[in-house]
Amino acid sequence: MCKPNQHPDNMDSRIKAILIAEGSADIEPELLSTSKALVPGPSTAGPGAGVGSFFFRSGGHLVRLEHRRDPDATLIVRRIDEKAAGGDNVIIFYKGRELVRGRIEPALIHCPEQAYITLSESCIFDCAFCPVPKLGGRTKTAGEVRRMVDDAYRTGNLRAISITSGIERLPGEEVTRAVDLVKSLTKYNLPIGVSVYPTVDSSIRLKEAGAVEIKYNVETMDREIFGRVCADMDLDFVLASLKDAAGIFGRNRVFANFIIGLGESDRTVRKGVEALAGIGVIPILRTLNLHPLRPDLAKICPDAARPDADRLLRLARFERDILDxxxxxxxxxxxxxxxxxxxxxVPHRDV
Ligand code: SF4
Structure with missing residues (x-):
């Protein structure tokens, strides 16, 4: 069993694993105001879409937690005297006992120090874990995105620009939207990353536009589960696109989200991580988020469950060894x- 430190203070990898596995915390609304993003509101991309969250930093590690008002929650965040606590402003309690101290960190756009912007907030694909197709959001205009980046830039805290998108009509249209935007955003001289569903020439077009990093998600490397959960996607095409991207963007510049908790075995995860690293891709092992808009996932994937802290730690350490x-x-x-x-x-950062 994963147990917290005997002497709770700063976050370490074990404590971060516990926080990620729990995923949400009770927090006072007044504390949330200190975490206010430049562009407030819930996330609009991927499995976390539509959910309010905040960021907690401690011991050089950062974690994102969903916020809810629930005095019986397993994780409870409480304010402490900042001066007396040497700069920390909150304690997180886990099952009634103090777990860790740290600070609530404000986001810029979606996350700290980045303008991470979703272009199309809808998707014609219907991956069974993802709320985006159910939310059916709108598509931002290029001018709107440029204004958001400009606002973030003027804070002086912007370190990177990240672009992602659902698929409003066609994957190629999203790639073209991203290419045009990247071209107009290179003037900031900041690194730009893009995560979209690939097309045959998306990598070369995005690289030539000025992007430095790319992410094409595999979602799972268990082919049987993939067939049930991501029926609209083509895993072989995504893998071929990732391999192609590694040749175009270079080492350490190509990533793929790989969800943990859809019922896949550790052995499948290990084989999948090895396969991705073997083609120069860094997998991002992402904890399954059981979203209230996707109750159908339980029928499609009866074994789906949020992984516990021990499994998250085990797989992250394994991934670090494979990357090495x-x-x-x-x-x-x-x-x-x-x-x-x-x-x-994150391997090399958290473990
Ligand atoms: S890890 Fe990715 S999805 Fe999670 S908060 Fe950070 S940028 Fe967003």
Whole structure:
């Protein structure tokens, strides 16, 4: 069993694993106001879409937790005197006992220090874990995105620009939207990363536009589960696109989300991580988020369950070893999820 430190203070990898496994915390609304993003509101991308969250930093690690008002929650965040606590402003209690101290960190756009922007907030694909097709959001205009980036830039805290998108009508249209935007955003001289569903020429077009990093999600490397959960996607095409991207963007610049908790075995995860690292791709092992808009997932994937802290730690350490064996580093990326690390145990950074 994964147990917290005997002497709770700063976050370490074990405590971060516990927080990620729990996923949500009770927090006072007044504390949330200190976490206010430049562009407030719930996330609009991927499995976390439609859910309010906040960021907690401690001991050099960052974690993102969903916020809820529930005095009986397993995790409870309480304010402490900042001066007396040497700069920390909250304690997180786990099952009634103090677990860790740290600070609530404000987001910029979606996450700290980045303008991480979703272009199309709807999707014609219907992956069974993802709320985006059910939310059916709108597509931002290029001018709107440029204004958001400009606002973030003027805070002086912007370190990277990240672009993602659902698929409003066609994957190629989203790629073109991203290419045009990247071209107009290079003037900021900041690293730009893009995560979209690939097309045959998306990598070369995005690279030539000025993107430095790319993410194409595999979602799972268990082919049987993939067939049930991501019926609209083509895993072989995504893998071929990732291999192609590694040749175009180079080492440590290509990533793929790989969800943990859909019923896959540890053995399948290990084989999948090895396969991805073998083609120069860094997998992002992402904890399954059981979203209230996707009750159908339980029928499609009866074994789906949020992984516990022990499993998250075990798989993250295994991934670090595999990346080392392939000469890959997860701590040099500049955009999207690896430098943020709010949702995952990042190899070389957290473990
Ligand atoms: S890890 Fe990725 S999805 Fe999670 S908060 Fe950070 S940028 Fe967002």
């Amino acid at each position: 064996a392939h000469g890959l580093r997860a701590d040099v990326s500049e955009t999207m999820c690896l430098p943020c690390g709010g949702c995952d145990l």
